[in-house]
Amino acid sequence: FLPHLVASMEEVEQTYIMIKPDGVQRGLVGEIISRFERKGFKLTGLKLFQCPKELAEEHYKDLQSKPFFPKLIDYITSGPVVFCIFANLVNCIYFGKAWEGVGVVASARKLIGATNPLNAEPGTIRGDLAVQTGRNVVHGSDSPDNGKREIGLWFNEGELCAWAAALEPWLVE
Ligand code: UDP
Ligand code: MG
DSSP: OOBBOSOOOTSSEEEEEEOOHHHHHHOHHHHHHHHHHHHHHEEEEEEEEOOOOHHHHTTTTTGGGSTHHHHHHHHHSEEEEEEEEEEOOOOSSOOOBOOSSSSSHHHHHHHOOOOSSSOOOOOBHHHHHHTTTTTTOOOOSSSHHHHHHHHHOOOOOOOOOOOOTHHHHHHHH
């Protein structure tokens, strides 16, 4: 018997990852999701969606005053996006204490790489798969609080799936 559902995800840090329209058009969805899975993070939400303008503007509201803002909104709304949530692992197959160390938010930012793909290290998603800031294939939350805010924007209650992964004891001690 394995408990597949855990009681609560509240203590577990989560990040919001969005595969932008260029990533979807270029057939990179599997590749990008795979990098977070292989790292060892746990997928707890997943959707494909063409983003309405209002939602894109709300998501990027901190950048509203930037000169590139209108182009950014056009880009994000130009085709379907895939968005997912990845969670930190817990240290026990039953719901236990969240894994301590660099959290999923900061670690996902490292896997994604610098905003300008030409400055992103090889081995990162943007470093390996993109060449321009305006076509940088993926978004990741920049803080745990923004992670919560973005998850709240893009997902409805009941769409998140908290589950205990059987591999967790082999990834975290
Ligand atoms: N962006 C852009 N031109 C810029 C800076 C940013 O088009 O000069 C776009 C780019 O797609 C980037 C997004 O706006 O990913 C959000 O910018 P941010 O600085 O938050 O970068 P990120 O957190 O995505 O690395
Ligand atoms: Mg950002």
